[in-house]
Amino acid sequence: MVTDPIGDMLAQIRNAGAAKKASLSLPFSKLRFAVATALLKEGYIASVTKKGKKVVKLMEIGLIFVDGKPRVSGTTRLSKPSRRMYYGVDDIKAVRHGYGLLMLSTPDGIMSGSEARKKKVGGEALFKIW
Numbered sequence: 654m655v656t657d658p659i660g661d662m663l664a665q666i667r668n669a670g671a672a673k674k675a676s677l678s679l680p681f682s683k684l685r686f687a688v689a690t691a692l693l694k695e696g697y698i699a700s701v702t703k704k705g706k707k708v709v710k711l712m713e714i715g716l717i718f719v720d721g722k723p724r725v726s727g728t729t730r731l732s733k734p735s736r737r738m739y740y741g742v743d744d745i746k747a748v749r750h751g752y753g754l755l756m757l758s759t760p761d762g763i764m765s766g767s768e769a770r771k772k773k774v775g776g777e778a779l780f781k782i783w
Contacts, residue, residue: 678712
């Protein structure tokens with residue numbers, strides 16, 4: 654049983670990219686799907702599709718490669734099940750001098766740090782990705 658589904662998903666995306674896989678399949682959940690949709694919107698993954706019905710639901714994620722290297726080269730999990738981290742609007746800063754992305758779980762849904770700053774909303778800092 655996985656205690657941190659988002660951390661597990663990020664590790665699988667990193668590992669699939671390092672192994673030069675075109676896509677990967679994960680168990681479906683609303684939270685994972687929302688995170689994957691936000692990553693798709695920001696250009697870190699190529700596609701997200703929901704497969705299966707009823708009991709066995711899967712989510713397939715297509716990966717992006719730039720010059721033979723995976724688009725996702727690293728991630729840092731900020732808010733863990735053992736320790737939650739919350740950012741206010743003033744705490745949201747650029748990741749890797751603008752080359753990375755901070756993902757937040759806000760009252761308006763899962764969104765990037767720049768989008769949350771524009772909407773003037775804070776929330777739980779999920780992870781950084783670059």
